[in-house]
Amino acid sequence: MLSVLLHDARVELLPAAPYDVGYTPEVPVIGFAFETQAGSHAFASDRVTPFRTRPNSLAYVPPGCDVLSRSGTGGEYLTIRLRSGAEEPDARSGHFNDHVDPVAIEAARRLRRLLLMRAAADPLELEREVAILQGAVLRAAGGPHGDKIDVAAARWMTPRRLRLIEELIEAHMEDGLSVAEMAACVGLSAGFFGRAFKAAAGVTPHDHLIERRIARARRLMATTSSGLAEIAAACGFASHAHLTAQLRRRLGVAPSALRQAAQNR
Incomplete structure (x- = not known):
């Protein structure tokens, strides 16, 4: 977990891992799921229901809202605990999750990049x-x-279709999977699939595929001693240089820094 305390908030980047938590926040909490997550949860009640959130989705829990949540796999997740008295939605709005906003996606990715850079991060940029x-x-x-x-367009990308896409990516990530193959998996034309997927997930299918490849590469670097060339091949990158370039461009760090950070946890 990476954590930083700012003037108005505490920001934490949680790695993908199983969890079973219950809490009642005293301050507003913003969440952002970089990956699909599935499990069960309950908000402000004892009624536990199954959930499956989309990748790149925003969540919010107001102060005083009881939360129970569990997942057997989890997913990389950003949490922001705002200071007491921070501006928040009308109380009638309550909690929400699984909301996709393109502006939020870009901000969350930049925030993740800054957290991973750690010493080089400017507090003003984080804020x-x-x-x-x-x-x-x-x-x-x-x-x-x-x-x-x-x-x-977003309505066409149903939870079932999103699940099928995730399963296809995980099963064939190293095979040079194409957008056309993803579209065929859910019975849509490539053009319309691209439009529907972006409407539902906030990013293009290709961008999502790269994010999934990077996520797998990070996990392999954290849990195995495999070399970069082997990891790159297992994640569908053309070479270890291609993997390194994507990590630097999207996360602002070199593979060696990610591996060292994982060893220090």
Whole structure:
């Protein structure tokens, strides 16, 4: 876990891992799921229900809301605990999760990059991204979709289709999977699939595929002694140089830094 305390918030980046938690926050809590997560949860009640969140989805829990949540696999997750008295949605809006907002996605990715860079991160940059995510929460409370979401297209990307795409990616990531193959998996044309997927997940299918490849590479670096060339091949990258370039561009760190950080946990 990476954590930083700012003037207005505590930010934590949690690695993908099973969890079983229960808590009642005293302050507003913003969450962002970089990966699909599945399990069961309950908010402000004893009624536990199954859930499956989309990748790149935003969540919010108001102060005083009892939360129970468990997952056998988890997923990389960002949490932001705002200071007491921070601006929050109208109390009637309550909690929410699985909300996709393209602006929030970019802010969460930048915030993750800054956290991974650690010593090089500027607190003012961290606070700026937190403010953007706070604004996304306020927007989300005002309606089910942001202005940039194509609602009609998003409806085609049902939970079942999203699950099939995730399963296909995990099973064939190292095979040079194409967008056309992903579209065929769910019975849609490549063009419409790209539009529907972006509407539902906030990113293009290709961008999502790269994120999944990077996530697998990070886990292999953390849990195995395999060389970079072997890890790159197992994740569908053309070479260890291609993997290294993607890690530097998207996360701002070299593979050696990620491996060292995993060993120090």
